[in-house]
Amino acid sequence: MNRSKAFAFVAGGTVQAGGGVYLERLADRELVERCRAGDFTYILTSRQMGKSSLMIRTAERLAEEGALPVIIDLTEFGAQTTAEQWYKGFLFGVQDQLGLRTPAAAWWDTQSEHSYALRFTRYLREVALVERTARVVIFVDEIDTTLRLDFTDDFFAAIRFLYQHRAADPVLERLSFVLIGVATPGDLIKDTARTPFNIGHGIELTDFTFDEASTLASHLALADPTGRDLIGWILRWTGGHPYLTLRVVRSFAEAPPPEWTDAAVDDRIQSLFLHEGADTDSNLQFVRDMLTKKAFDREAVLRTYERVRRGERVPDTEQDQVTSWLKLSGVVGREHGALRVRNAIYERAFDERWTRDHLRLNVNWRRRLTRVASVLLVLTVLVTIPLAIYAWRQKNEAQYQAHQAQIERDQATQLRAVAENSLSERTAALESMQELVAALQRADPKNAPEIAAQVEQARKEAQREYDGVIDKLRTERDEAVRKLGTAGARPSTPRQDVTQAASDPRRVTPAPPARPNQDEVDIVRVIRQYEFAYAARSVDAVQRVQVLSPAEAKALRAAFTDALAYRITLDKLDINVSPDRRQATVTAQMSQEITTRSRRRTSTSVPVISLEKRGASWMIVAVR
Secondary structure (H helix, E strand, C coil), X not given: CCHHHHCCCCCCCCHHHXXXXXXXXXXXXXXXXXXXXXXXXXXXXXXXXCHHHHHHHHHHHHHHXXXXXXXXXXXXXXXXXXXXXXXXXXXXXXXXXXXXCCCHHHHHHCCCCCCHHHHHHHHHHHHXXXXXXXXXXXXXXXHHHHHHCXXXXXXXXXXXXXXXXXXXXXXXXXXXXXXXXXXCHHHHCCCCCCCCCCCCEECCCCCCCHHHHCCHHHHCCCCCCHHHHHHHHHHHHHCCCHHHHHHHHHHHHHCCCCCCCHHHHHHHHHHHHHCCCHHHCHHHHHHHHHHCCCCCXXXXXXXXXXXXXXXXXXXXXXXXXXXXHHHHHCCEEEECXXXXXXXXXXXXXXXXXXXXXXXXXXXXXXXXXXXXXXXXXXXXXXXXXXXXXXXXXXXXXXXXXCHHHHHHHHHHHHHHHHHHHHHHHHHHHHHHHHHHHHHHHHHCCCCHHHHHHHHHXXXXXXXXXXHHHHHHHHHHHHHHHHHHHHHCCCCCCCHHHHHHHHHCCCCCCCCCCCCCCHHHHHHHHHHHHHHHHHHHCCHHHHHCCECCCHHHHHHHHHHHHHEEEEEEEEEEEEEEECCCCCEEEEEEEEEEEEEECCCEEEEEECCEEEEEEECCEEEEEEEC
16 A cells, blocks of 8 residues: 555544544444534543544534534634633634624624623624524534633533523524533533533543444455454554554554564554654653643552552542543543553553552652651561561471471571561662652751651661561571581480480380471472562562462462561471372461551461472462
């Protein structure tokens, strides 16, 4: 396909403006029917959903039927305008497009005794509807530009008056409005003391369905089943988003791949939207700015989006500002009464790392700094205590069986690594808190010294607790090594049994328990590493010893995020290794303790842990 034909796939602009390919949706039929009935309607949704194309398409169809459409693009008025210039500009557009004989400017000046809103309604009633007897439909595009103006509450109140006054003036039945833009009905009238803009019918612009989008394949000169397969591969990424879908199709029209495969679609999506620097795409820029620069509460918007992306159920509440804003950004959609990420492109472009980085940059400092010191102290204690308790439990176990000394020496070393990692995390947290204190010194110098002192005290206490844990762990390790050397990896005999054996030659000393084979030792080590990984709340550490599906890893990461402490203890291990030494099962008594901000939960169970030997290492494959 040559380049001129490729431009028929208009992405990011009005389709009719370039004679491009237009895909009809349910909204096309609904809007035409509403306009024919004289209803007041509005199309309020995110950008690049096809609002302007739908407007022009509907205006053309109404004109063919004898109605008189008027299209007013409010961006033409500019941001630096007075109320009088704005109203006169609006009426001039009505006069020009309807071809009225009465000049709006001259008529306006003769009505100086009336308010601007009254002049607006009178011109429509006494001039436009008198000179023109056909149905008049006024499309007002880009109404979100009015949100920055302080005089447009009267404009929307005037529109509501024209709608509600139809019973008293039947001529007004021939006049209707279609409001279009990136806003919600509640945004239109900003004065909370006035009645909200609550008239008319909302038109929902949905994403393309497969049937609606499938006609695009014919414009690429692709026959079935290749054409339908291509559309399916594209919608798997775009979810039917109008701009994203047409952008991909246009790219294929400009540069067809060597082969029409799903891999070719994946590569093209990567090059268009997901490579480094791809956020310069106009649609991705808009979504990013709505989530960050333009958001009324950036932290609240980003945290709610983070919850949606993690798979939590976030209800779609029309009165909730945050959920309404997320829908206006286009990054989420509604499904079964809850929000979900709109499509796979947004899910990859605005992923967990992106959200975390921007949350760090958009923290609500005033709210956070008032409680940072106390939260930091609590977290420090809750992270350190499980490590100390586990270390003392290991000491008691080392006193009875010498062959456990080697295992416990390894465990002590691993615990030290976990403690060091924990210290690193707390140190990083303290550094972040110190940055917050620096920010507070600029924003609130009066309270800064007190919070700085609390943070420094927390740092010292964390260091003391860490040193104490390390000393206990080092003592346990040294004791385990001593026992290993003196006992020859044999379990120690209680003192009273030795005394009885010496005084009674006939007493037979029981044989020490058999030394476990290497597989059992390795399995016990894996079980302990499994415990350590949960204590550290690290999904990566869990995956080093347990096979997790993506869904399981996602759920575990969410559980770790919500928990302040997560402790699993496995006792009374019953290990059974298969004859081929490649599989094993472990029956254990499990104690689980999870501490969150609101409560602490404890439970016990007897799970069966299945392991497989992969290479030279054992891996947990299931916990039932």
